[in-house]
Amino acid sequence: MTFLDDLVRPDRYPRSSRYDPGWLLGLDMGPNPLWLLENLAQDLDLRPGMRVLDLGSGKGATSVFLAREYGVQVVAADWWIGAEEAAAVFAEAGVGDRVEAVHAEAHVLPFEHESFDAIVSIDAFEYFGTADNYLPYLLRFLRPGGQLGMATPAMNREVRDLGAIPPHIREVVGWEAIAWHTAEWWRFQWEITDLVTVTSARLQPDAWQDWLLWTRACAEFRPEDRASGQPVIDMLTTDAGEFLSFALVTARRVSAE
Numbered sequence: 001m002t003f004l005d006d007l008v009r010p011d012r013y014p015r016s017s018r019y020d021p022g023w024l025l026g027l028d029m030g031p032n033p034l035w036l037l038e039n040l041a042q043d044l045d046l047r048p049g050m051r052v053l054d055l056g057s058g059k060g061a062t063s064v065f066l067a068r069e070y071g072v073q074v075v076a077a078d079w080w081i082g083a084e085e086a087a088a089v090f091a092e093a094g095v096g097d098r099v100e101a102v103h104a105e106a107h108v109l110p111f112e113h114e115s116f117d118a119i120v121s122i123d124a125f126e127y128f129g130t131a132d133n134y135l136p137y138l139l140r141f142l143r144p145g146g147q148l149g150m151a152t153p154a155m156n157r158e159v160r161d162l163g164a165i166p167p168h169i170r171e172v173v174g175w176e177a178i179a180w181h182t183a184e185w186w187r188f189q190w191e192i193t194d195l196v197t198v199t200s201a202r203l204q205p206d207a208w209q210d211w212l213l214w215t216r217a218c219a220e221f222r223p224e225d226r227a228s229g230q231p232v233i234d235m236l237t238t239d240a241g242e243f244l245s246f247a248l249v250t251a252r253r254v255s256a257e
């Protein structure tokens with residue numbers, strides 16, 4: 001058995017387990033995005049024909065998954081990955097007719113208002129979504145009653161309450177950990193606007209273990225990058241679930257009266 005074999009877990013992630021781990025690792029931009037998306041989708045109602053924005057779609061794994069598994073039409077928007085690079089992934093995966101690649105920054109989205117049935121963001125929201133005014137901006141593009149779902153690195157206690165970023169986390173990610181909020185922080189942040197009804201706000205079960213499995217598989221898949229992955233492995237093994245997790249949050253836009 002190898003760490004790559006550990007990425008096939010049909011008992012827990014049956015949909016994700018149908019995907020080649022090598023293909024997924026080749027698109028790596030963070031902890032297993034399909035596990036996060038499959039878990040998050042349990043709290044969403046995605047139906048064939050819906051138009052879905054995959055915000056912070058990276059190299060495209062989550063967009064391929066959305067199109068194949070839920071039969072939705074996807075707009076894959078990312079700032080770090082060019083549209084041509086992502087479009088090549090979609091064409092090779094056979095979903096080029098169902099996924100549109102767009103190069104866009106999350107604060108300057110080039111879409112018509114109320115043009116999406118759902119917006120999904122996997123392991124990206126922490127980079128742009130913590131500002132108080134971001135949710136109201138993003139909701140411009142979601143139809144009334146539409147769904148919003150995101151998965152983001154989280155802590156099980158707020159850094160403000162701890163008084164400091166735990167040393168083993170700060171050593172690896174620095175100040176960025178202040179954006180790794182609890183699920184309940186996100187619930188309050190969204191609900192206080194009265195613009196959405198939060199339908200779920202929870203931590204991913206055993207998130208740190210999933211993250212560790214992924215990081216070890218990445219080191220095995222690309223030995224030349226092992227040195228860069230080791231600090232993350234050390235951080236996760238030291239933490240052992242004491243602080244680190246992923247928050248999965250879903251909501252519906254409140255319909256206009």
